[in-house]
Amino acid sequence: MADSAQKEDQGRCTLNRREFLLYGGTAAVAVSTISLSLFSGSARARVVGYPRQWIARLSQLTDHQLLNFRYPNEQAQSFLVKMGGVQAGGGLGLEHDVVAFSYICTHQGGSLKGGYKAVGEHRVMGQCPLHLSTYDLTRHGIIVSGQAYQSLPQVVLELEGDDIYASGVMGLLHGYHDNLPSRGKP
């Protein structure tokens, strides 16, 4: 799968990474296994304006242990998690189970810290303490039940060797009018 995707994608990296994750369906799995080297030179261009930030080493992740980080700026609280072998949209690694999301509920900004749940094959964030929203971490943070105005923003990850980088965010972070406030400004 990775090989065929690799062949297909070499030489025509016009589709950006976020579109892969969104449109790809099962293909997203294949794409996310491709190491960043495939896209060398174009990674930054694909997620326009977002910083590329080292987050963790894949080999050092422990199942269900949340790793906190700030992205795309010093205030934005995010987490990375390896979900015990459950495949996810945009998931990295051999099991496609490494994902990262914003910690902040997109309903009214409640913190989801402590809300990670692994129940059977399901991987859910929530309930948010404010109004009880829950999000499906295997499906790009889509609402499971609750009041959020959009999915939980997913942090786009890329793998380079053993290194995991954040390279974009899908969805507006709660509290922001723009994930990159300085975008378009000199």
Added chain:
Amino acid sequence: MSSNDYLPEDSAPLPPKDAEVLTTCCDYCIVACGYKVYRWPTSMPNGGPRANQNAFGVDFPTHALQPWVAPTQHNRVMHKGQPHRVVILPDREAKVVNKGGDSSIRGGCIAQKLYNPDTPTRDRLMTPLMRINGLLQPVSWELALEVAAAVARHVIREHGANAYSVKTYSYQYIENTYAIKKFALRHIKTAAFTFHDTPSNVTSTPGFRDAGFDNFAPAYSDWQEAETLLIAGTDPYETKTTLFTQFIKPAIDAGQRTIWLNPRETAGLAYAKSHGNAIHFQLYPGTDSLVLGAIARIILENGWEDQEWINAWVNNRWESSSGFGQGTRNTPWQWRTTWSKFQTDGVYGEQGYKSWLMVQPEYEPEEAARIAGVSAADIHTAAEWLARPRADGSRPKSSFGIEKGFYWSNNTGNTNAISALAIICGAGGRPGQMIGRFGGHQRGGAGGGSYPRNRSPEKLPGRRRRALDTDRWLVSGHTRFAHVIGTTWIQSMCGSGGLNAKFEELVSHNPNQIRSHDREQIITTLKARADSGGMVVINQEIYLRDPIGSKYADIIFPAATWGEEDFTRANGERRLRLYSKFYDAPGSAKPDWWIIAQLARRMGFEGFDWQDANEVCEESARFSRSSRKSYQMIMVAAHAEGKTLHQKLRELGTEGIQGPTYYNYETGELHGSVRLHDTTLTEADLSRKYGSNGFQRGNVVNKKVTHFNTQTGKQNIQKHPWSLFSDYWHWMQPRDSELWHTNGRINEVWQSGFDDLLRRPYIAQRFPENWVEIHPQDAAARGIESGDQVVLYSNRIPNHVNTIKGVGSEDFQFSELLKRGHIELSEGAVTAVAIVTSAIKKGVLFSYFLDPRQPGNILQGRVVDSVSGNYNYKIGVAKVKKIGESKHKQGFRTFSFAPRNIV
């Protein structure tokens, strides 16, 4: 980017400092949160992130509970012909309902509802359409109205008023419903008139009506004040979100005990259980009255009932039979209680409720628990929580809230049983001790005319006539003109397959079809259709709905809706607000009141010369005086201040005022009503509302304000015999590999899918097609996994097919109808995506109630409650088998199969 797919954006425009601000309320659930619309021309720069650059006056980024604009809360619209941006946010200044700016997912994303040709709303109806040569073609308003009026006049003259059937929404704003009722009931006087959710114009909750309870008597705060809250047939978190998050959740956090009757466990219920303060009766559909009766029995056996309340407020032997001027033979209560099936001599005595209840074998707790599939121990605990006095003699404050899962599964029996239980617990007339509906649609009905019951050919044994069952009337071939307003009629009713087949026969298969553009020829053709036993269909809608618009309508009138006209409506605590117009309706779409007025004038009816929505609202005000949302006195206050009714309502903003309203002529103050049946109101409270010398001039104080809706003003306690319903229930019980099939709303979807499922990409991605929840054991036995495509099918769908007059006392019992050949069994099938979850009871399937793509009501029995005339929509059976895997099973983008009860 124009797409029907959800694409997460990573920025959103902020309203500039100078943006105009208008108030409105959410269009969807009955809670009706207050909203603010920020509007600015696209030529004006958007607001900036600094406090002095945006309309909120805050620096971005903001923090939890501070102002924020999600991309789904923004849209582009036309206002006075010029492009504008709008941002629609829950009102952060709100002191009532959604205090501080809370919202549901539905209201939160309501900006997506607005017509914008760059979004999936692009298919709004914008011009009148006529089916010519089988195609819906744009025509002028003039032609469409002339044809409709001419054919309507002909049908009424030749075939009688009852041949003109009006099927309309009950809720879509006072101005519209007033015009529709004035047209249909005051002028046409058709008995073939009903609302979107019932085949006949009957009370939704007969037990409430007869006990004396208004459906919407409680204030939202009563649900919070209760110490024990019984919730039947709904999870308010799913369907009345802000009622749960603002009033019930804080109560649960503070120790409120909740008792739930629901075959399914969803997020609110799971949250309550996680606090250790909840009992969940996960029962089989239709068995609620057994559980409630058993609880009542334990309370009475132990003497835990509220005797003080009963002595003061419950009708005894003499009061039960007294007429008090009106005569008991002329109350709705008596029409239903002939032969003493329900009537008691009060709680005590030989003919009292208690004596009756104690000898009914099915209300013995063990037996009730067995049939309902719940724990008898829980029944005992529930009785203690609701009524057992504390050591100091004080009583728990108990309240009771119901919704459709409950009252549409055994309509009369369930509503009688919960009324009786509430009464012995002392509920109904005090803060925190109330009973009511959690509610479906907002209350937008207005009395434009009274229903001509005596013109209905339908009659039950030994009683006065009952409102005509418009579905059976149509199926029997009596409907020659179907006027359908803002409802799909077909799929929204039960056993919808048979109804659809009849529409096809009467409309599409009739040889008289429009083939000409000539007005007179068109009229002749449609008259010939009606005269030959066929049916003409006109439809007022905002979208082309399938099949009523797409397949059957001869003429379609495009309607203007929320945000496109100033409208008035009340919420679930009778709070009246103005829903502001803030952008142009698409094309030549017009509000329904205008369409009705144009038709009426062409049919020769007088009194339809309104110039604007305010005029309609003002005319309707006097007809509201005895209703729960009486707004007559808002108009009196408005006029005293030199304003119109709409101007006054606009001034009241998102806070509005709770009906019934009063005007104090001495102080010039306008007053509302926190709750109905408020037995704690004092003389001083009342004279503050309407003056020191008794209620004066326009003020009307209905009995229900301080007492109950009965012959005496006290509560009627009624029996709830299981036998009236048990023949249907037992016949329906799953056989062979069948499972119960029930249905309901879900949090993310409100308006029958025309907004959410079809035109809101974020929601469409979450629920891209019909789905069914199935218990893991039932799924395993059929080889079904989450994400599998399944078909739900049944050949045991009962359809009551004839309009009959009841003579013998059992004539409308299901078993009798079956024996006499009035029930036809039909087949039906609908596909769905399986969600395997232990959140649903084993042996029961649960689907969304009305997916327009795969409407599940085809499986539900089209047999009305033998007493009330309502459908029991929640009662059905189906077999289920896998037919393949849906694309959602392996994909990551759509659906989620995670259970909704993870806490």
